[in-house]
Amino acid sequence: MADEIKLLMLAGDYVEDYEIMVPYQALTMVGYTVDVVSPGKKKGETVITAIHDFEGAQTYSEKxxxxxxxxxxxxxxxxxxxxxxxxxxxxxxEYLRLDSKVLEIVKAFSDRPIACICHGIQILTAAGLVKGRKVSAYPACRPEVEMAGGTYMDIPVTEAVTDDQLVTAPAWPAHPAWLAQFLKVLGASVSP
Structure with missing residues (x-):
């Protein structure tokens, strides 16, 4: 289809379920073609997802x-x-950031819109894309953000941060804010 507007989404086993499923569905719903890829896998193959939840423990649970x-x-x-x-x-x-091809791909988007959520920031820090940027991520990633030269924004789990074309958020409860800000960066207009 010549007029399709495409986004690339990275995936791998134990990607957070809501953080792949919801953006994929929402971005597809508003008209983007979203190509979801994973190193070593082909179209039609699957990745296993994990559901992380906040249930009062010192960290998230995984199902x-x-x-x-x-x-x-x-x-x-x-x-x-x-x-x-x-x-x-x-x-x-945590393991995709060790793949040099993944880092090459991410670096290629340094001047284009990027939406990154939760532990996804580990890939951006490894690719050198947070230096001098204000970003959010899962709180346990704060040391990595700061060691990579970024400014960690300690925001509510339901909020997101935009720094130029980079939109980040702490975790899936931020989907409404994160996706709205990403759509704005993409230049999309969605209204009732």
């Missing part, structure tokens, strides 16, 4: 999620086809 079907191949991506990048959280970022 089994779903099998999310990838919508594109990781290998052979033409990054010029995409106007923006979405980086969900979960446990996925």
């Amino acid at each position: 089994p999620g779903h099998h999310f079907a990838l919508t594109a191949n990781f290998d052979g991506l033409n990054l010029d086809d995409y106007i923006g990048l979405v980086v969900p959280g979960g446990r996925m970022p």
Whole structure:
């Protein structure tokens, strides 16, 4: 389809379920084509998701999620086809940040809109994209943000932060604010 507007979304096993599913569905609903890719996997293969919740413990709990079907191949991506990048959280970022190809992809979006949530910031810190930026993330990622030269914004879990074209949030309860700010950065207009 020649007139489709495409976004790229990174995925991997134990990506946070809400942080991949909700943005994928919402961005698709408003008309974007969202290519979800994972290193070493092809279109139609799946990644296992995990559901993280806040139940009064010192940290989040983790429950089994779903099998999310990838919508594109990781290998052979033409990054010029995409106007923006979405980086969900979960446990996925802790190992995807070790993949040099993932870091190359993320760096290619340094001058384009990026939506990053929760532990996804671990990929951006590894790619060198938070230096001098105001960002939010899951609170346990604060030391990484600061060591990478970013300013960690301690905001409510329902809020998001925009710094130029980078939109970040602490976790999935921020979806309304995070996605609204990302759509604004993308130049989209959604109103009743």
